[in-house]
Amino acid sequence: MGKTADLTTVQKMTIDTLKKEGKTQKVIAKEVGCSQSSVSKHINREAKGRKRCGRKECTSKRDKRALERIVKQNRFKNVGEIHKEWTVAGVSASRSTTHRRMQDMGFSCRIPRVKPLLNKRQRQKRLAWAQDKKDWTAAEWSKVMFSDESKFCISFGNQGPRVWRKTGEAQNPRCLKSSVKFPQSVMVWGAMSSAAVGPLCFLRSRVNAAVYQEVLEHFMLPAADQLNDGDDFIFQHDLAPAHSAKSTSTWFKDHGIPLLDWPANSPDLNPIENLWGIVKRKMRDARPNNAEELKATIKATWALITPEECNRLVDSMPRRIAAAIQAKGAATKY
Numbered sequence: 025m026g027k028t029a030d031l032t033t034v035q036k037m038t039i040d041t042l043k044k045e046g047k048t049q050k051v052i053a054k055e056v057g058c059s060q061s062s063v064s065k066h067i068n069r070e071a072k073g074r075k076r077c078g079r080k081e082c083t084s085k086r087d088k089r090a091l092e093r094i095v096k097q098n099r100f101k102n103v104g105e106i107h108k109e110w111t112v113a114g115v116s117a118s119r120s121t122t123h124r125r126m127q128d129m130g131f132s133c134r135i136p137r138v139k140p141l142l143n144k145r146q147r148q149k150r151l152a153w154a155q156d157k158k159d160w161t162a163a164e165w166s167k168v169m170f171s172d173e174s175k176f177c178i179s180f181g182n183q184g185p186r187v188w189r190k191t192g193e194a195q196n197p198r199c200l201k202s203s204v205k206f207p208q209s210v211m212v213w214g215a216m217s218s219a220a221v222g223p224l225c226f227l228r229s230r231v232n233a234a235v236y237q238e239v240l241e242h243f244m245l246p247a248a249d250q251l252n253d254g255d256d257f258i259f260q261h262d263l264a265p266a267h268s269a270k271s272t273s274t275w276f277k278d279h280g281i282p283l284l285d286w287p288a289n290s291p292d293l294n295p296i297e298n299l300w301g302i303v304k305r306k307m308r309d310a311r312p313n314n315a316e317e318l319k320a321t322i323k324a325t326w327a328l329i330t331p332e333e334c335n336r337l338v339d340s341m342p343r344r345i346a347a348a349i350q351a352k353g354a355a356t357k358y
Contacts, residue, residue: 031062039066083125087115091125099188099199100136106188130190139200139355140289147353150287154348165341166218168258168284169251171244172291173211173227174300176307178318195357210315212322213239215247216296217257218338220331222247226319233269240275248281260284260294292356293344295337299329 031039035056042052049067053060083091087110094109095101101109107122117125142150189199211231215222225243229235248257259281261267276283291297306325312318347356 031058031066036066039063040070043067082121083115083117087117088125088129090115091122092129095126095129095131095188096198100186101188126188131188132190133186134189134194136187137194137200140291142289142353142355146288149353150290150293150348151353153285153287154293154345154353158342158345158349160342160345162218162339162342165338166335167252167256168260168338169215169217169222169244169248170260170294170296170338171213171215172262172294172296172300173213173231173264174297176210176212176304176318176322178312178315210318213243214296214299214326215244215251216299216329216334216337217251218335219251220334221299221326221329222251224323224326231264231266233266233271236266236269236272237275240272245279258282258284260286262286262290262294263288293348295340295344298337299334302329302333 035058038056039052042055047055049060049063053063056063090113091106091110094106094113103119103123103126106126107117107119110117110122187199189196193199211227213225213227223243223246225239227235227239231239244259248259251257259276260283263286266272287293303322303325306328307321310321310325312321344356
């Protein structure tokens with residue numbers, strides 16, 4: 025007669041089936057061809073949910089609580105640094121054990137989401153803006169042309185430090201990385217509406233008011249004709265110095281183009297930010313060797329953006345507004 029460890033998969037399945045049929049352990053053992061004690065041990069193990077015995081854990085519940093506190097103090101530490109602190113706290117465990125305990129707690133190593141830092145005044149203005157726009161319909165938002173600049177780098181591999189977080193903690197302020205507006209890099213200007221995307225403009229120098237007005241003249245106006253078929257539209261841009269300069273405001277007045285008032289430091293409210301993200305994800309496998317190849321890749325990927333994608337993003341504006349109100353002006357998941 026075989027021991028419990030010697031039971032085959034077929035024998036175990038047979039035992040489970042006969043047990044459900046209400047047969048006794050003695051009858052089951054006879055039909056399966058094993059000892060009655062083997063049948064008993066298998067049934068008890070299944071009832072308790074035990075799959076295997078194995079060695080007891082070397083860490084206590086108190087040790088685990090200490091580990092969780094260490095992780096939450098600074099979520100951007102790597103496993104080696106966390107293991108060192110845990111060891112200093114008096115816990116005897118290997119680096120791999122530290123990693124397993126963190127995974128058991130639900131922590132996963134992820135690339136942190138990037139969100140702008142907002143002060144109290146900015147949050148108040150965002151909330152007031154969202155409350156003012158909460159009754160706008162999708163049809164009204166479809167008349168808005170959204171614009172923005174974005175940086176593209178030849179290398180997409182360096183994503184920065186990772187963060188330890190649990191499921192549902194992606195928006196936790198301690199798990200976020202602060203964004204920096206317009207770092208020194210290659211910049212691209214683009215525009216979109218619910219209909220489609222407009223032509224791209226690659227910015228060769230630092231964007232001041234004069235450069236920006238050249239972009240408006242040679243790229244925004246053609247984009248407006250292309251996206252709106254000559255109909256009236258509202259133009260959106262953020263509060264970058266070149267955008268909010270007096271000469272730029274005068275340029276819009278002279279051309280009779282109304283501007284959408286926009287709260288400061290609010291990329292999460294602008295659907296074109298998501299569009300940049302789509303383009304960069306599609307370019308993830310691209311490996312341009314120089315700036316010209318990078319530009320060609322950006323243009324080709326931008327041309328693949330469909331009207332359906334644009335329409336879906338602009339249709340999300342009422343939801344973005346609601347999320348900003350619910351967050352009381354704080355940064356949202358968008």
